Amino acid sequence: MSFDSLGLSKPLLHAIEKAGYNSPSPIQEKTIPLILEGHDMLASAQTGTGKTAGFTLPLLQILSQGKQLRRRPVRALILTPTRELAAQIQENVDKYSQFLHLSSAVIFGGVNQNPQIKALRSGVDVLTATPGRLLDLVNQGFLKLDQVEILVLDEADRMLDMGFLRDIRKVLALLPDKRQNLLFSATFSKEIKALAGGFMHKPKLVEVNPENTTVEKIDQRVIRVDKGKKPGLTVKLISEGDWQQVLVFTRTKHGANRLAEKMNKSGITAAPIHGNKSQGARTKALAGFKDGSIRVLVATDIAARGLDIPLLPHVINFELPNVPEDYVHRIGRTGRAGASGEALSLVSVDELEYLRDIEKLIGLKLDSEELDGFEPVDEPDPKEAKKPRGRSSRPRGKSPRGRGGSGGKGPGRKR
Incomplete structure (x- = not known):
């Protein structure tokens, strides 16, 4: 047509x-x-x-x-x-x-x-x-x-x-x-x-897209990682993969600031984008990301919604969202207009409940792996932990789940 x-x-x-x-x-x-x-x-x-x-x-x-x-x-x-x-x-x-x-x-x-x-x-x-x-x-x-x-x-x-x-x-x-x-x-x-x-x-x-479905052609992967080693793993993935345009999601504004600072100190140009940033700073960060002078944009969910970034190849969930629908919005930033894309989630033990909710929502069990030197050493998964002995012992509770958390593409296919 x-x-x-x-x-x-x-x-x-x-x-x-x-x-x-x-x-x-x-x-x-x-x-x-x-x-x-x-x-x-x-x-x-x-x-x-x-x-x-x-x-x-x-x-x-x-x-x-x-x-x-x-x-x-x-x-x-x-x-x-x-x-x-x-x-x-x-x-x-x-x-x-x-x-x-x-x-x-x-x-x-x-x-x-x-x-x-x-x-x-x-x-x-x-x-x-x-x-x-x-x-x-x-x-x-x-x-x-x-x-x-x-x-x-x-x-x-x-x-x-x-x-x-x-x-x-x-x-x-x-x-x-x-x-x-x-x-x-x-x-x-x-x-x-x-x-x-x-x-x-x-x-x-x-x-057009059925409710709560993910964009096609997105390679979704999970890396199980120790919570404290997430920043180092993020730097390693971007550096060794020579990724030139990456959108990284954090759950909080302060987390976005800290991660962007860590990347810049490691020689990866990065800028945070969130609600506390002035409009001038947000516009400058987005422009730098589009023209390649900034390799990594570290964003919260609300700030990233609606950003028009064509053919974005990589999305990293530095932290999983506590609202599973936000995962769908996040990974929808890549794999656009029929292009392939990769969505990588760094998951620590305290986020396993969020991961299960996401997998239930999208109807898909995500492939999981661990990398040498970054393996999770946190306490065991609360669901898998054995109940302590003794009458006075109480079962360990689940990870808290909140409901808070945390958006013009041109027409058609380009020649």
């Missing part, structure tokens, strides 16, 4: 061709015609499937064919959880609207609001925003949303994980009743279905 068979206009087809794409991805084949027909849509797709172009392209076409208003009020609102994802979506909007008479802008927190206010005053057809900064500018009187024709909630599951449900409801209350609604989520959880049921009108359901 080609893009011109989806009903897209010549200016959009020209922009797609200029970007070097010649065939749509599965999510684009399904979403673009439905959006052009004006349907509300509830779509499930992992990052890296081309979903950003799946809503950006038809959205731009609808706006370009509608009535052009002189003052340019916001006619399409794309709401997304993180600054990085918002910036990447804006890049998509810019790229595909270059031959259309439409204006666009992106707003998010962590940076000076004045340039964003200036852009809004100039008139914006398509606005990409994170919830906090959006509501802040609305409350200051710099922005109105009463003429929005299309609403997109991207990475809706992550927005709920990050506690944005209340903000989403506030935004919905500011929008006109008559509009088209598009919701994209990695999974269709009960919470997502409840959210969609509250504001969507007979949405079309689109699923």
Whole structure:
């Protein structure tokens, strides 16, 4: 199938061709015609499937064919959880609207609001925003949303994980009743279905990846390791494998800082990326990672969600997430667009419960190995430990399990 068979206009087809794409991805084949027909849509797709172009392209076409208003009020609102994802979506909007008479802008927190206010005053057809900064500018009187024709909630599951449900409801209350609604989520959880049921009108359901499945062509491996030797093993794997682009996941911000510092001292250029970093530092780290000046990006789950890193070959779980679904999101950073990738998990004894939960979720027993000099010497697995003798002895408890923890790909396949 080609893009011109989806009903897209010549200016959009020209922009797609200029970007070097010649065939749509599965999510684009399904979403673009439905959006052009004006349907509300509830779509499930992992990052890296081309979903950003799946809503950006038809959205731009609808706006370009509608009535052009002189003052340019916001006619399409794309709401997304993180600054990085918002910036990447804006890049998509810019790229595909270059031959259309439409204006666009992106707003998010962590940076000076004045340039964003200036852009809004100039008139914006398509606005990409994170919830906090959006509501802040609305409350200051710099922005109105009463003429929005299309609403997109991207990475809706992550927005709920990050506690944005209340903000989403506030935004919905500011929008006109008559509009088209598009919701994209990695999974269709009960919470997502409840959210969609509250504001969507007979949405079309689109699923590309079945819920809780992992991306194909990812080589998933487990290395059993002593907890204190994880940093040294990570350095050894990256150095001896001569890996040039690696995304490493830690559970905490401080852990990300410590590991990045350890790598830099070992001669591996690395940068941490998490919520405590300024937007400038996060943007600089991501740019360095993409251009090769930084070999390793050490990230927490929330900071990494939505990062657009094409053809990423290696992902290391320095620590397993305590929410098994986050494992699926993590390893989905590699093996994109049909390319192969490797996801390596360093698992200490205290994480065996997390590993079992992950294997249960994905329906797969992961291959496990040990490396000389890094073997686990921790206390035995609590499940395998024998119960101590004596009446007063108590069985050893399981590892604690929390529910906390811890996200625009271009269209189709590139020539």
